[in-house]
Amino acid sequence: MVANSEKLKAETKGLSFYYGNVQALKDIRLPLTEKEVTALIGPSGCGKTTLLRCFNRMHDLYPHNKYEGEITIFPDNINIVDRGIDPLDIRMRIGMVFQKPNPFPKSIYENIAFGLRVRGVRKKTILDEQIEKSLTRAALWEETKDRLQESAFNLSGGQQQRLCIARALATGPEMLLFDEPTSALDPIATSKIEDLIVGLKEEVTMLIVTHNMQQAARISDWTGFMMLGELIEFDKTDKIFTNPAKKLTESYITGRFG
Amino acid sequence: MTRATKDKIIEWGITLIALTSVISFLGIAVVLFAQGLPAFNFVGLWDFLTGRGWHPTHVYEPEFGILPLIMGTLWVAAGALIITVPFGVGAAIYISEVARPAVKDVIKPIIELLNSVPSVVMGFIGLLILAPAVMNLFNLPVGLTIFTASVMLALLYMPYVVSIAEDALNAIPMSLREASYAVGANKMETITKVVLPAAFPGVSTAVILGGGQMIGETMIVLMVAGGAAMVPTSFFEPARPMTATIAAEMGETVVGGDHYHALFAIGIVLFVITLILFILVNLIEKKFRREKLW
Amino acid sequence: MVKARAIKEILLLNILRLSAIAIMLSFFIILYFLAVEGLKVLSISFLIERPRAGMTEGGIMPALLGTFYLTLGAIIVAFPLAVFTAIYMTEYAYTQSKTMQAVRIAVNTLAGVPSVVYGLFGFAVFVKVFGFGVSILAGSLTIAILLLPILIRATQEALFAVPNSFREASFAVGATKWQTIRMVVLPASAPGILTGVILSISRAAGETAPIMFTAVTFFTIALPDSIFSEVMALPYHIYGLMTEGAVPEKQVPIAYGTALVLVLLVLSLSLTAIIIRIRLRKQKKW
Numbered sequence: 001m002v003a004n005s006e007k008l009k010a011e012t013k014g015l016s017f018y019y020g021n022v023q024a025l026k027d028i029r030l031p032l033t034e035k036e037v038t039a040l041i042g043p044s045g046c047g048k049t050t051l052l053r054c055f056n057r058m059h060d061l062y063p064h065n066k067y068e069g070e071i072t073i074f075p076d077n078i079n080i081v082d083r084g085i086d087p088l089d090i091r092m093r094i095g096m097v098f099q100k101p102n103p104f105p106k107s108i109y110e111n112i113a114f115g116l117r118v119r120g121v122r123k124k125t126i127l128d129e130q131i132e133k134s135l136t137r138a139a140l141w142e143e144t145k146d147r148l149q150e151s152a153f154n155l156s157g158g159q160q161q162r163l164c165i166a167r168a169l170a171t172g173p174e175m176l177l178f179d180e181p182t183s184a185l186d187p188i189a190t191s192k193i194e195d196l197i198v199g200l201k202e203e204v205t206m207l208i209v210t211h212n213m214q215q216a217a218r219i220s221d222w223t224g225f226m227m228l229g230e231l232i233e234f235d236k237t238d239k240i241f242t243n244p245a246k247k248l249t250e251s252y253i254t255g256r257f258g
Numbered sequence: 259m260t261r262a263t264k265d266k267i268i269e270w271g272i273t274l275i276a277l278t279s280v281i282s283f284l285g286i287a288v289v290l291f292a293q294g295l296p297a298f299n300f301v302g303l304w305d306f307l308t309g310r311g312w313h314p315t316h317v318y319e320p321e322f323g324i325l326p327l328i329m330g331t332l333w334v335a336a337g338a339l340i341i342t343v344p345f346g347v348g349a350a351i352y353i354s355e356v357a358r359p360a361v362k363d364v365i366k367p368i369i370e371l372l373n374s375v376p377s378v379v380m381g382f383i384g385l386l387i388l389a390p391a392v393m394n395l396f397n398l399p400v401g402l403t404i405f406t407a408s409v410m411l412a413l414l415y416m417p418y419v420v421s422i423a424e425d426a427l428n429a430i431p432m433s434l435r436e437a438s439y440a441v442g443a444n445k446m447e448t449i450t451k452v453v454l455p456a457a458f459p460g461v462s463t464a465v466i467l468g469g470g471q472m473i474g475e476t477m478i479v480l481m482v483a484g485g486a487a488m489v490p491t492s493f494f495e496p497a498r499p500m501t502a503t504i505a506a507e508m509g510e511t512v513v514g515g516d517h518y519h520a521l522f523a524i525g526i527v528l529f530v531i532t533l534i535l536f537i538l539v540n541l542i543e544k545k546f547r548r549e550k551l552w
Numbered sequence: 553m554v555k556a557r558a559i560k561e562i563l564l565l566n567i568l569r570l571s572a573i574a575i576m577l578s579f580f581i582i583l584y585f586l587a588v589e590g591l592k593v594l595s596i597s598f599l600i601e602r603p604r605a606g607m608t609e610g611g612i613m614p615a616l617l618g619t620f621y622l623t624l625g626a627i628i629v630a631f632p633l634a635v636f637t638a639i640y641m642t643e644y645a646y647t648q649s650k651t652m653q654a655v656r657i658a659v660n661t662l663a664g665v666p667s668v669v670y671g672l673f674g675f676a677v678f679v680k681v682f683g684f685g686v687s688i689l690a691g692s693l694t695i696a697i698l699l700l701p702i703l704i705r706a707t708q709e710a711l712f713a714v715p716n717s718f719r720e721a722s723f724a725v726g727a728t729k730w731q732t733i734r735m736v737v738l739p740a741s742a743p744g745i746l747t748g749v750i751l752s753i754s755r756a757a758g759e760t761a762p763i764m765f766t767a768v769t770f771f772t773i774a775l776p777d778s779i780f781s782e783v784m785a786l787p788y789h790i791y792g793l794m795t796e797g798a799v800p801e802k803q804v805p806i807a808y809g810t811a812l813v814l815v816l817l818v819l820s821l822s823l824t825a826i827i828i829r830i831r832l833r834k835q836k837k838w
């Protein structure tokens with residue numbers, strides 16, 4: 001079931017996670033293939049978000065959270081969730097896009113410049129260049145090039161989400177995490193974001209949580225099905241949606257529950 | 259230096275600054291006790307608290323009994339609460355349950371502006387406007403009475419009580435009101451039988467906190483309570499609350515003298531009252547938070 | 553039966569309305585008396601002249617200046633302490649940590665300590681132990697401590713209003729905690745903090761008890777020339793005019809004028825804060 005032949009960008013092994021005493025992830029083994037999209041599906045509350053947020057150590061922001069096991073990132077073979085690893089270093093390499101678009105209350109320009117400024121980039125020429133590049137990659141440049149100094153809140157919901165993607169891209173991440181990025185958007189905005197994700201495969205490895213099975217089928221190469229904190233099945237997306245190995249997976253994708 | 263180390267150093271710095279409040283709090287306690295405890299070398303704690311004579315500057319037989327001052331404080335604060343509670347809670351209910359949003363947008367800023375009138379101005383108005391009126395209205399020899407001080411105090415702290423009580427009412431979920439309307443209750447019944455009981459802990463916190471502020475208020479009682487150090491027997495007598503005593507006499511004492519220490523000892527009493535009220539409010543919150551069902 | 557119920561309801565609602573009206577009315581009555589009597593003496597020269605003839609003539613310039621210095625000093629000291637304390641409480645501390653609990657208890661108790669007790673503390677510590685004497689410095693420090701809990705709470709409220717999604721977005725692109733606070737949280741909460749500062753200034757300007765034995769004098773010809781000077785102050789001037797001196801019929805009008813000036817000052821500050829807050833609510837997009 002594991003992708004042997006492909007080149008891995010990251011892999012979790014025996015990953016468990018606890019909110020205080022409550023175990024939210026149980027012994028997860030999930031490989032992420034480089035420059036491909038892996039989707040996580042499963043009923044609400046099964047731990048998709050929790051798993052996603054382990055990859056950039058978001059859980060470290062709140063007290064009493066505990067990781068067990070490992071997430072190895074390649075090529076350097078570092079365990080992301082090792083206590084000795086600074087979450088800052090991880091977040092410098094792995095970007096994230098949230099469920100609800102969350103631009104900063106700043107201009108479009110400053111939203112994208114943020115990650116660079118945080119890294120100490122001061123030079124206007126570099127900032128300008130990176131901002132154009134990221135907005136272009138996020139398919140937002142044409143719409144915003146004349147209004148970069150406007151507040152990001154003036155953008156529509158779909159544009160805001162693409163801005164958030166541009167913000168994450170600006171710092172050149174090796175990996176991008178998406179947590180139901182289209183759940184707050186209309187179908188047209190959703191399809192734009194989906195196209196964008198497919199296009200980004202050339203450059204980054206992506207892990208995307210989605211509530212929407214058609215979406216997973218449309219854009220992902222690999223799919224993991226989760227339930228009650230466990231990864232029930234993981235395989236090529238075609239395989240999961242046409243011929244799943246597990247009964248549970250089949251009932252879920254045929255809509256018998258969830 | 260890495261960003262992470264720098265961040266840690268900043269965190270320590272900020273934590274250190276946060277300790278200023280703790281230091282101030284402890285500092286106040288230490289200073290009050292250091293300067294106030296020596297008073298108990300010349301007057302016993304019990305005599306201090308229950309003595310009926312306050313003649314700290316008497317040349318031959320100074321007396322340091324603060325019962326009249328404590329009672330003065332309590333009478334004035336009680337009088338003010340009797341006025342504030344119905345009006346303040348009533349206004350809070352009106353704002354949160356009855357008023358249309360447009361009306362609310364007018365009332366709330368006005369009440370908030372009232373909140374910023376300095377206490378010395380309230381004392382001043384009490385002295386020049388209310389006191390003569392009280393004197394004539396009730397046929398008293400002087401208008402500077404507990405009643406006068408209570409009215410001005412009530413006015414000063416009205417906005418405070420209104421806003422905390424309103425917060426308590428706003429915290430009641432809409433669903434509770436809807437449930438009441440759904441079984442056919444009208445607005446009055448919903449307010450008196452559902453909203454007020456549910457908001458009771460919050461409203462009583464508002465009343466206690468308001469009472470605490472009244473006990474500690476100085477300028478109004480200094481200017482309009484009349485200043486007589488006697489245990490009051492009615493609202494139309496003058497009184498000398500603890501805060502007024504400190505404010506009036508501190509300027510004239512000899513630093514380090516008996517009177518000086520006695521004034522700090524009064525400070526201890528005020529401080530202890532503050533602590534007791536603080537604990538009380540916390541107990542109420544704890545008790546009701548546990549019972550809260552929504 | 554049904555009718556009685558309806559009548560009762562109307563009655564109650566009107567009683568509630570009346571209590572709100574009564575409170576507002578009393579506010580306007582106070583303003584009315586201050587305006588009518590105060591306007592009789594208010595003039596430019598009243599604001600820029602020094603008192604004359606043993607406080608029975610002239611203006612209130614030294615008191616205005618004194619209040620300005622005291623308030624300014626108090627805010628300069630209290631503002632950074634309060635903002636960082638609030639940042640500690642909302643952004644850094646875990647609610648269960650011992651330090652956090654100590655800070656929270658201290659802040660909440662300080663908020664209830666009577667202002668005259670702050671005066672005692674200021675006198676014993678700043679005037680006597682530190683040897684600042686009765687001075688702007690001692691008075692400012694005393695007011696600063698009194699302002700701490702007020703400003704801390706206002707700042708905390710402003711910080712709480714910043715949605716957590718902003719913080720997470722910032723961390724997710726690799727910002728440190730301090731960068732997140734400095735570049736995201738503080739800018740987003742600045743207007744709210746500003747409102748709190750303005751309200752504190754208005755509070756500081758009106759305080760009398762804490763400065764009575766630490767900073768003010770009823771009468772001084774000299775204008776303050778250093779932070780160690782004792783000063784006149786508007787609130788204390790009102791009190792002094794009513795309790796000292798021998799010519800009440802000349803002092804009372806001056807006191808009315810002073811009270812009007814103080815109230816106008818304080819109300820315009822509060823009004824500014826209220827307007828900023830209303831604007832803020834309307835603009836808010838998150």
Ligand SMILES: Nc1ncnc2c1ncn2[C@@H]1O[C@H](COP(=O)(O)OP(=O)(O)O)[C@@H](O)[C@H]1O
Pocket residue numbers: 019022024042043044045046047048049050051
């Ligand atoms: N901060 C938290 N503290 C405690 N439990 C949490 C927290 N966040 C999520 N959970 C629990 O962890 C489980 C997984 O949640 P989540 O990862 O958000 O699910 P999903 O994203 O698949 O809907 C749920 O049972 C949820 O209640």
Ligand SMILES: [Mg+2]
Pocket residue numbers: 048049050
């Ligand atoms: Mg989720």
